[in-house]
Amino acid sequence: xxxxxxxxxxxxxxxxxxxxxxxxxxxxxxxxxxxxxxxxxxxxxxxxxxxxxxxxxxxxxxxxxxxxxxxxxxxxxxxxxxxxxxxxxxxxxxxxxxxxxxxxxxxxxxxxxxxxxxxxxxxxxxxxxxxxxxxxxxxxxxxxxxxxxxxxxxxxxxxxxxxxxxxxxxxxxxxxxxxxxxxxxxxxxxxxxxxxxxxxxxxxxxxxxxxxxxxxxxxxxxxxxx
Numbered sequence: 043x044x045x046x047x048x049x050x051x052x053x054x055x056x057x058x059x060x061x062x063x064x065x066x067x068x069x070x071x072x073x074x075x076x077x078x079x080x081x082x083x084x085x086x087x088x089x090x091x092x093x094x095x096x097x098x099x100x101x102x103x104x105x106x107x108x109x110x111x112x113x114x115x116x117x118x119x120x121x122x123x124x125x126x127x128x129x130x131x132x133x134x135x136x137x138x139x140x141x142x143x144x145x146x147x148x149x150x151x152x153x154x155x156x157x158x159x160x161x162x163x164x165x166x167x168x169x170x171x172x173x174x175x176x177x178x179x180x181x182x183x184x185x186x187x188x189x190x191x192x193x194x195x196x197x198x199x200x201x202x203x204x205x206x207x208x209x210x211x212x213x214x215x216x217x218x219x220x221x222x223x224x225x226x227x228x229x230x231x232x233x234x235x236x237x238x239x240x241x242x243x244x245x246x247x248x249x250x251x252x253x254x255x256x257x258x259x260x261x262x263x264x265x266x267x268x
Contacts, residue, residue, distance in 0.1 A: 043251070044186075047223075063224060070226045075103050084104055103136070110211045111211060115218070120176070122216075125212065126208060129211045130142050133207040145163055154237065155244055175216070188213040189225075189257055192225070193254065228261070
């Protein structure tokens, strides 16, 4: 299956849609950490850095996600590897052993059937992956590259913690630079997403393709004119 861009927006439209949906983007990303905050509480934290009945840990997670998403617009260097590290440094500031650093030890990820233990990533291979992203844009859509990169970071667990949050924001940065919309996993499909992600951890390229098709169909958003 090919994955062409669903949207071809102007820079103004792209900036508008990411700012207009910032609360929803952060709320949906909070599901990776099983946050109990409501959309209203999330909005209050984003606007005022506080909200009633929100724990300190959840407050910090939302604030750090906000900083990560804001970096999409602020980060202007043409260096996606440095961007990914910068995002992880923000979103995993309270969680990771070494925020912003490529993992040098083992981690375990629980799936529906077992513990998934990814290999320790080789720094040079990771650098080369991100270095080659710009080359891939000449032969593939930004949407395809965004989804591939989301899956690459998530499956390989490049960082000590915060990999899915980092992967989500990096994917959005790729879409942002191409004016190709936004990437968000709505609450309504999160259970199905987790099931497919678990299958991908435990499975092979076929499971990856199933997950990728699901994401392409359900998680890319933009401006639809009549």
